[in-house]
Amino acid sequence: MSPFRVPGRGRIDPDRPVAFTFDGKRVEGYAGDTVASALLAQGRHLMGRSFKYHRPRGPVTAGSEEPNALIGTRRGPGRFEPNTRATMQEIWPGLAAESQNRFPDLRFDIGAVNDAAHKVLSAGFYYKTFMWPRGFWDKVYEPVIRAAAGLGKAPSERDPDRYAARYLHTDVLVVGGGPAGLAAARVAAEAGQRVTLVDEHAEIGGTLLSEPQARIDGQAAWDWLAAERDALAGLGVRIMTRTTAIGYYHQNMVGLCERLTDHLETLPEDMPRERLWRVRAARVILAQGALEKPLVFHGNDRPGVMLAGSAQTYLNRFGVRVGDRAAVVTSHDSAYHAAFDLHDAGSAISAIVDVRTAPEADLLAEAERRGIAVLAGHSVTGTAGRLRIASVEVAATGGTGPARKIACDALLISGGWTPSLHLFSHTKGSLAWDAERQTFLPDRITEACHIAGAGRGFWGIGAALRDGAAMGAAAVAALGGEAGARDFEVAADRAGSGESRTELPRGRAAGKSRAFVDFQNDVTAKDLRLAVKEGMRSIEHVKRYTTNGMATDQGKMSNINGLNITAEALGRAAPEVGLTTFRPPYTPTTFGAFAGYHRGDHFEVTRKTPIDGWAEENGAVFEPVGQWRRARYFPQGDEDMDAAVSRECRATRASLGIFDASTLGKIEIVGPDAAEFMNRMYTNPWTKLAPGRARYGLLLGDDGFIRDDGVIGRLADDRFHVTTTTGGAARVLNMMEDYLQTEWPDLKVWLTSTTEQWAVIAVNGPNARKLIAPFVEGADLTPEALPHMSVVACRFDGLPCRLFRLSFTGELGFEINVPARHGRAVWEKLMAAGADYDITPYGTETMHVLRAEKGFIIVGQDTDGTVTPYDAGMGWAVGKNKADFVGMRALMRPDLIAAERKHLVGLLTEDGTTKLEEGAQIVLDPDQPRPMTMLGHVTSSYRSDAMGRPIALAVVMGGRDRMGEIVHIPMEGGSVSATITAPSFYDPENERLKL
């Protein structure tokens, strides 16, 4: 056993040694140790380097608020985590831990030159230092800053762990398993409530784990704790350890992150690493205790300087003395007890320096009994020691006597206690300054919650127990139950009081004092004063300018000290200056916990058509369209996309192409007022459209801009089969429902999404009719009976079918709608029958090219939410004699009929070979000075097999009045010139539809 381990002390298991590595060296601890306690047991405080100055640092705490002792932990490939708190990470055999922010090693770190340069690295140095010369930013400053920035290394491999998510409903959620939380849970559970108790540590107990001397109702603290734990379990209380309440959200939803495997040697199969719980609780009891506050003085950051309460925890919970010879500096009574415990465990206490002038008499007596010197009314003015504190410099405050040096290998500090009210602050609950306790306490409560124990400023185990029971009873009462108050008899309790201080009196000029407030971000008291001097007035500005409280501990150590020092510099009272905002999560939480199941294939739903399987088996290359995956093209042999698309286009125009159009949105509009509803929704007139006919419909927003389009068939007087764009289906139905429910509730119309009910197979090409004719029953396919833009209900291969004749390619075309479950069978029959016509399956890319050759728009590609029907050259689709339709009034607004609006046009590059880039900007004069006047941009661009050259669609200011004009498209390799044409390239007279 190492000399710093105290036999018989702590809750570690001395019969179960556990070996792990730190920076590659073997360290032995015991089951129950954290990395920090195991290293401290070896006499080692140096565990990390600070962020900015790379100063050597050791742990200042024993909990999740730790700012200094941040490590990387590794468990095989992909399982590396940076910035883990050594004070929270439990050790297990084989754990590989490493220090960070140092090179080449922790004891000798090159980055520590920053420390020597601290004068130029003061508050706001980024803003001041890297401004000039301007040209240096890209090449010099930014790369150097990027290389130096960031704390810890981000893991580079895929995370092999799984993360889970669950919901939980509970009557009472108790956050914090210390005395207050235990008492509250007991009272609520005994009153019959469903109770959940969570604690971030490996076991419940909180303060009780660090204060075994207390006796509760006649029992030793740890015996009482064990009995209480059993009693709670017996009452059905769900006790969750290693579980951090990370955020408190609306209506009593609390987020919990449960860590399941980070402490285990072998990972159980099928167990997630972490589980994120969303807990909806009827009442929440926040019993999170208080955090000890550091004192601010020159050299307060050396390894070996530690909060007194944490030293007490290391001793009593882990059986580790943090030093052989400890000095104490405090403004609170509690540090005396840490000193006494350490003394009684065999460490020497070189002195207790109390910045207060008149410490409690009984504490002085206890010190005297142990032979410990107490220097009241004294202050620490400096420390010495390179990688570990070696001495403190002590002087009487306000006195004239010389400073004296006191040797020590640890310095326990205490600036008093701050209630841990982060979660309460998440609820926007307000805080009020309590002058007596010198701290902020909860004031206005906004959620169904109670704060118990030290969170309300009740120090000591007895007070916490009694308040916890009272708050448990209050929660029960709020839920309509009954529970009485409970008293506890607590002996050897250590409630105490103290004073809140700003920076301690200095022994040197203010400018030379390096008194750290935020250890992790290296913010000193001087930085805060400088920020005020340079004009920062709001605490939020001071925070951002200095980065005080912006480290991964979120200011748990630094907020109050930062506030006090800033308020002093501003000459205002601390409560007037106020605190910065606390935001979730309470402690850093893994991305995995938040992502949960939503990763990889589960990140988003992939919608597949009934024909998707055939496409996959036949080598389709897919692309995502909204949530759908659609076949983009079907390469043969070693064809690339251009070759495949050219072949598919050629085959369709020459003979026959087949296309899976099942993703088209489909809405069935039914009812006596269906035609009137259509008249009001779409720009087109519908009244006179005969059943059996179809029409291209254009849907606008009430702002007059194109929202969606699609072919709409009238099946009967009171029934329309509407199609929408693939991506727009849900939006369009929502918009229709909105108008129907809220603008025209008098219309008798019902809307039903039928997108997934129908498989849609589009066949296009001169041989399309010949292909389908043998399958069709109950419909006359002659051009006279079924002309372009018509629809007929019939049977197709014996199946019920809605057969549309329409064309999105410019060729003779049909869209065969059959019940979705038969989609693939019909497709395969058509493929077999089409062999005679060299039938060619094509994908969305070919569909895009074929429609672009005809100048048919794709909503969302050729339009962008600022395009009217007139801009798109589709004034013909706007009904001229309608009383109203969505968007009609807006189309009369002056700015929507202005002459210089952008119009949809065609573009043909002058050289006949260059394909323009979609999105490229269009200018009149490529030699004009920058920034150039832009006329519009390219919206669609393809190589056209039919035209034997590239073609493009574009929106160009006043484009329809510029036919034949040459415009220029400046690109990186030089400007490309192109001629403006009508937006239709192939068969402009539509002769091919007349088959």
Add this chain to the structure above:
Amino acid sequence: MLLIHCPYCGETLPELEFAYAGEAHVVRPDPSTASDEQWRDFLFIRSNAKGPHAERWRHIHGCGRFFNAVRDTVSDRFLATYPAGTPRPDLSLSEDER
């Protein structure tokens, strides 16, 4: 996550089932008589209230109905929900008086 009371279903349900649908009580003017300014206001001008705000929600993954709500934009709390087409409740009155 908020809990929202659907006035049609009569149940208080998780926010996930609902979709926001903009400010409530914005009247679509008669397009045959509305001036350019009136139509502009209908399209673009919103109250952007700090505090209680009447707004529309749709129980999109439930009954599908649009309804109105008064929500405090500072505290993000729902103060009332009520059917589409009914006036904004006077929240200074007690529940019985409304």
